Amino acid sequence: QLQLVESGGGTVHPGGSLRLSCSASGFTLDTYAVGWFRQAPGREREGVACINTRGDSSMYGDSVKGRFTVSRGGATNTVYLQMNSLKPEDTAIYYCAAGGSFFCYEDLYTYWGQGTQVTVSS
Numbered sequence: 001q002l003q004l005v006e007s008g009g010g011t012v013h014p015g016g017s018l019r020l021s022c023s024a025s026g027f028t029l030d031t032y033a034v035g036w037f038r039q040a041p042g043r044e045r046e047g048v049a050c051i052n053t054r055g056d057s058s059m060y061g062d063s064v065k066g067r068f069t070v071s072r073g074g075a076t077n078t079v080y081l082q083m084n085s086l087k088p089e090d091t092a093i094y095y096c097a098a099g100g101s102f103f104c105y106e107d108l109y110t111y112w113g114q115g116t117q118v119t120v121s122s
Helices: none
Strands: 003-007 010-012 018-025 033-039 046-051 058-060 068-072 078-083 092-099 109-112 116-120
Touching: 003 092, 003 109, 018 033, 018 092, 018 116, 033 068, 033 078, 046 068, 046 078, 058 068, 078 092
Parallel strands: 010 116
Antiparallel strands: 003 018, 018 078, 033 046, 033 092, 046 058, 068 078, 092 109, 092 116
């Protein structure tokens, strides 16, 4: 069974950091582009960061550029999202997805995890 599982979410103060993990089972994650998306209450889901199969190209949403970094874990079959300088507006459910292109459009992604909650609050 093909499955993606996110972990690492939680509550953090503004300016803090979190690292999210996206682990795959049933398939090899490095044969797919991987994207991180998020959805805040009352808002549409948006692309946060996406990485290609080789891990040498990535794209970021404008609101997270310079603060978030997406990377591959190699043999661990995991993709990470390092989030620094977190802001209250980063509060959302974060999803990882696997697909055929590393452009951050959700229609390009086939497999989705269940999401992990990130809350940034003082």
